[in-house]
Amino acid sequence: MVQIKSAESKALSQIRPLLLLLADGRVHSGEFLGEALGVSRAAVWKQLQKLEQLGLVVESVKGRGYQLPGGLDLLDAETISSHLSAEAKPLLQQLQVHDQVDSTNARVLSALEAGRGHGQVVLAEQQTAGRGRRGRSWASPFGAGVSVSLGWQFQGGVQLLEGLSLAVGVALARALAVFDVPDVRLKWPNDVWCQGRKLAGVLLELSGDLTDRCAVVVGIGLNMRLPAAAAGTIDQPWIDLEQVRPGISRNRLVAEMLNQLLPLLDTYPAGGFAPWREPWQALDQFAGAEVCLQSAQQRWCGIERGVDKSGALLLETDGDLRTFHGGEISLRPASGGA
Incomplete structure (x- = not known):
C-alpha cells in the first residue's frame, strides 16, 4: 500500500498558510490576510518578507494589498x-x-x-x-x-x-x-x-x-x-x-x-x-551534426552517429567510428553552437 506524505520544513511551517492564501495570484489585503491567519497586520508583513527570502516575488499593490504575480502551483x-x-x-x-x-x-x-x-x-x-x-x-x-x-x-x-x-x-x-x-x-x-x-x-x-x-x-x-x-x-x-x-x-x-x-x-x-x-x-538532438566530446582525458571531434546497443555514443572521427561511454558533447564552434 502506497504511503503518501507531505512534509513541511520547520522553517516554512509558519508561513505555509500565507503561501496557500497567495498561491491563487490574486491581490489580498493585509486586513484579509491577518484575519484569515489570525495574526496582526505587522505579523503578516514579517511573514511576507520571509516569502521573499525564498526568492518569491511578492508585489505590494497600493491601496489594495499583496499578491504573488502569476500565482503558485504547489505540489500536492x-x-x-x-x-x-x-x-x-x-x-x-x-x-x-x-x-x-x-x-x-x-x-x-x-x-x-x-x-x-x-x-x-x-x-x-x-x-x-x-x-x-x-x-x-x-x-x-x-x-x-x-x-x-x-x-x-x-x-x-x-x-x-x-x-x-x-x-x-x-x-x-x-x-x-x-x-x-x-x-x-x-x-x-x-x-x-x-x-x-x-x-x-x-x-x-x-x-x-x-x-x-x-x-x-x-x-x-x-x-x-x-x-x-x-x-x-x-x-x-x-x-x-x-x-x-x-x-x-x-x-x-x-x-x-x-x-x-x-x-x-x-x-x-x-x-x-x-x-x-x-x-x-x-529524438537525438545532434544526430548527424559535427560535435566535440570532452572526456576526462581528452577532447574528440567528429560526426555524431547516434548510440550503440548499450547506449554508448558513436562518434565518427577521421573515417573511424569510435565508442564513448562517458563525457559531454557540444556542437563544434564552426557549426555555430556552444
Missing part, C-alpha cells in the same frame, strides 16, 4: 497520486512531497543504503543543495520547477542498467508529449532539450553491490517557471516549460512522469536498452 501528494495510471500506482511504494530539502537524490539514496527506498519517490518545492552531473549545482527556486527522485532496487548487477539514463530521457519526452510540448529532443547522455535549449536534466546515482544486488536513484530536475534571479546563475542555454506551453499543472506533469518512469524501472532489467535505442535516436 494526494493530487499526484490521484492521477497515476493503473500500471504505475501499484509500483509506487512511498510518495513524499517536501517544502524544502537539501537534495531529493540524497534523501532517496540514504533510504536505499539503509535497505529501504525501493519504489520511493521524493519531491521538493525547493532544494538547497540540488546537484547535477559532474558535481554541478542545479538551480531550484521555490515552486519554479520539478525536482524529483525515484529509488529502485535491482538484482543482477549494474550491467543490467546500461543505457538507463537514455531510456529515462525517452520516458520524459513521452510524458511531455501528453501535454503537446513542442520540439522536445534528447542530448546524450542525460539532457532533455526543447527548442534547442536545455529543459531538464537527469542524474543517476548507484548504491550497493555493483555485481549483484544494487539500487539506483533516478534524479530529475525540470524547469517550469524560473525567476530571472535564478536564471542568471545558469551557464548554458536553457528554457522553461512555461515559455513553450503555459499553464501545465505541476501535479499533473509529475503524475505523468511517474506513469512513464515507474513501469520503465520495473521492466528495464528484462529488456535493457534494446527497446529504447530507436526511440532515443529518433
Whole structure:
C-alpha cells in the first residue's frame, strides 16, 4: 500500500498558510490576510518578507494589498497520486512531497543504503543543495520547477542498467508529449532539450553491490517557471516549460512522469536498452551534426552517429567510428553552437 506524505520544513511551517492564501495570484489585503491567519497586520508583513527570502516575488499593490504575480502551483501528494495510471500506482511504494530539502537524490539514496527506498519517490518545492552531473549545482527556486527522485532496487548487477539514463530521457519526452510540448529532443547522455535549449536534466546515482544486488536513484530536475534571479546563475542555454506551453499543472506533469518512469524501472532489467535505442535516436538532438566530446582525458571531434546497443555514443572521427561511454558533447564552434 502506497504511503503518501507531505512534509513541511520547520522553517516554512509558519508561513505555509500565507503561501496557500497567495498561491491563487490574486491581490489580498493585509486586513484579509491577518484575519484569515489570525495574526496582526505587522505579523503578516514579517511573514511576507520571509516569502521573499525564498526568492518569491511578492508585489505590494497600493491601496489594495499583496499578491504573488502569476500565482503558485504547489505540489500536492494526494493530487499526484490521484492521477497515476493503473500500471504505475501499484509500483509506487512511498510518495513524499517536501517544502524544502537539501537534495531529493540524497534523501532517496540514504533510504536505499539503509535497505529501504525501493519504489520511493521524493519531491521538493525547493532544494538547497540540488546537484547535477559532474558535481554541478542545479538551480531550484521555490515552486519554479520539478525536482524529483525515484529509488529502485535491482538484482543482477549494474550491467543490467546500461543505457538507463537514455531510456529515462525517452520516458520524459513521452510524458511531455501528453501535454503537446513542442520540439522536445534528447542530448546524450542525460539532457532533455526543447527548442534547442536545455529543459531538464537527469542524474543517476548507484548504491550497493555493483555485481549483484544494487539500487539506483533516478534524479530529475525540470524547469517550469524560473525567476530571472535564478536564471542568471545558469551557464548554458536553457528554457522553461512555461515559455513553450503555459499553464501545465505541476501535479499533473509529475503524475505523468511517474506513469512513464515507474513501469520503465520495473521492466528495464528484462529488456535493457534494446527497446529504447530507436526511440532515443529518433529524438537525438545532434544526430548527424559535427560535435566535440570532452572526456576526462581528452577532447574528440567528429560526426555524431547516434548510440550503440548499450547506449554508448558513436562518434565518427577521421573515417573511424569510435565508442564513448562517458563525457559531454557540444556542437563544434564552426557549426555555430556552444
